[in-house]
Amino acid sequence: MDRVGDGRSHRVADRRSQETDRLCGRAMRDRFTRKSKTVRGRMRQNVKQDVLRRDDYTCQYCRKKFAAADLTIDHLIPMAHGGLDEITNYATCCEPCNQRKADMPLQDFAKTIGVEVKDLPVHGDPIIDNNDLPIQIRLLRKSIFDKERERKFATGSGFQKKLEKIYRRTFWSTPIGVALESEIPSLPGHVRIMIPEIRTIATSKEEYLLLVELAKSASTRNLIGTTLTAGADVINIVASMKERHGEEAVRKRLQQAWTRYQKELERLATRA
Numbered sequence: 001m002d003r004v005g006d007g008r009s010h011r012v013a014d015r016r017s018q019e020t021d022r023l024c025g026r027a028m029r030d031r032f033t034r035k036s037k038t039v040r041g042r043m044r045q046n047v048k049q050d051v052l053r054r055d056d057y058t059c060q061y062c063r064k065k066f067a068a069a070d071l072t073i074d075h076l077i078p079m080a081h082g083g084l085d086e087i088t089n090y091a092t093c094c095e096p097c098n099q100r101k102a103d104m105p106l107q108d109f110a111k112t113i114g115v116e117v118k119d120l121p122v123h124g125d126p127i128i129d130n131n132d133l134p135i136q137i138r139l140l141r142k143s144i145f146d147k148e149r150e151r152k153f154a155t156g157s158g159f160q161k162k163l164e165k166i167y168r169r170t171f172w173s174t175p176i177g178v179a180l181e182s183e184i185p186s187l188p189g190h191v192r193i194m195i196p197e198i199r200t201i202a203t204s205k206e207e208y209l210l211l212v213e214l215a216k217s218a219s220t221r222n223l224i225g226t227t228l229t230a231g232a233d234v235i236n237i238v239a240s241m242k243e244r245h246g247e248e249a250v251r252k253r254l255q256q257a258w259t260r261y262q263k264e265l266e267r268l269a270t271r272a
Contacts, residue, residue, distance in 0.1 A: 029222060029226045029227070030222055031126060031160065031164070031221075031222055031225075031226070032164065032218040032219075032221045032222050033218050033219060033222060034160040034161065035157050035158075035160075036084050036086060036156065036157050036158065036159045036160045037084055037085045037086050037157075038079070038082065038084060038085065038155075038156060038157050039085065040079055040085050041085055043073060048073055049068075051073055051087075051090050051091075051092060051123075052068055052071055052073075052092055054092075054123055055091070055092035055121075055123075057071060057092065058092060059071065059092060059093055059094040059097055060074075060091040060092055060093060060120060060121060061091075061093060061094075061097040061101070061109075061113055061115075062094060062096075062097050062113065064094065066094050070094060070095060071092055071093065071094060071095075072092075072093055072094075072095065072098050073090050073091070073092065073093065074090070074091050074092075074093035074097075074098055074101065075089050075090065075091075076089050076090075076091050076106055076120060076149070077089055077105075077106050077149060077152075077154050077155060078101075078102075078103045078104070078105070078106075080103040081103070081105055081152065081155065082152075082155030082156055083154070083155055084154070084155065084159060086124070087123065087124030088122055088123065088124045088125055088145070089154070090123070090124070091120070091121070091123075097113075100112070105152065106120075106149055107149070107150055107152075117146055117149050117150045118143075118146040118150075120149075122142055122145045125141060125145070126197075126225045126226070127141040127167075127197070128141050128142050128145075130197065130200060130225065132200035132230060133196055133197065133200060134176060134196065136174065136175075136176055137171075137174075137176060137196055140167070140170060140171065140174060141167060144163065144166050144167055144170065145163075148162075148163070148166075167193075168189065168190070168193050171193055172189070172193075176196070177193075180192060180193075180195060180196075187212070188216070190215070190216075190221075191212060191215040191216055194211075194212075194215040194221065194224060195212075197224055197225055198211040198212065198215065198224065200230055201224065201225070201228055201229060201230050201232070201234065202234070206235060206265070207234040207235060209261055209264050209265065210234060210235060210238060210257070210258075210261045211224060211228065211234065213257040213258075213260045213261045213264070214228075214238070214254075214257050216257065216260075217253045217256070217257065219247075219249060219250045219253050220250065220253045220254055220257055223238075223241075227241075238254060238257075238258065239258070241254055242254035242255045242257075242258050
């Protein structure tokens with residue numbers, strides 16, 4: 001699969017692979033409330049197979065293709081150095097590269113194989129993997145991962161929250177961010193920054209309005225791009241979830257978002 005920011009190819013995939021999409025959803029269902037995993041867990045076999053397929057059975061370091069039995073899953077940032085046990089830190093790796101890298105810091109190992117950290121992929125991030133988003137946004141997100149990896153800061157249980165904070169701060173200085181702020185200044189920043197993602201999902205004005213209301217709370221914002229994706233029946237899914245969601249706190253937030261959504265529909269109807 002072609003990769004955003006891959007210095008060797010500079011190509012971008014025309015569509016999201018099913019494996020990456022599935023991994024992204026699995027990893028990021030709590031994107032805005034996430035406590036990143038810093039303790040090694042047992043990797044389920046289906047996750048390993050998904051990662052191997054995602055990387056086309058190709059070692060992400062030497063770029064050679066192998067049989068599945070000759071490949072393993074490596075942590076790009078070693079867990080010994082605070083790396084995360086998460087999809088965005090997984091890479092398919094051959095046994096020789098795995099043995100050579102061991103617990104060597106990523107930037108040190110990258111030098112030994114003649115590549116730069118920015119040439120290594122980031123998989124499983126909901127923005128980078130969303131081919132429906134403008135390429136400038138996806139490259140911005142990739143550049144943040146690259147800088148944090150190079151600075152050895154892509155570590156710790158608070159990394160996901162730090163990543164979102166850096167992304168928001170950096171986004172508003174881009175031409176897309178400036179234009180969006182001018183277009184809809186009335187929305188809070190944490191909602192406005194979700195608009196590009198919302199626009200890849202919503203197929204009607206009603207869906208757009210509902211997704212905007214969901215973006216106002218972190219627990220319901222988590223649904224955007226995971227449970228609620230392009231092609232999903234957004235309104236019916238949310239209508240069901242607000243009554244049946246397993247977590248009471250999320251169910252309450254869904255009901256509040258639904259109430260605001262209904263009021264907005266009524267307000268627009270009176271103006272028509």
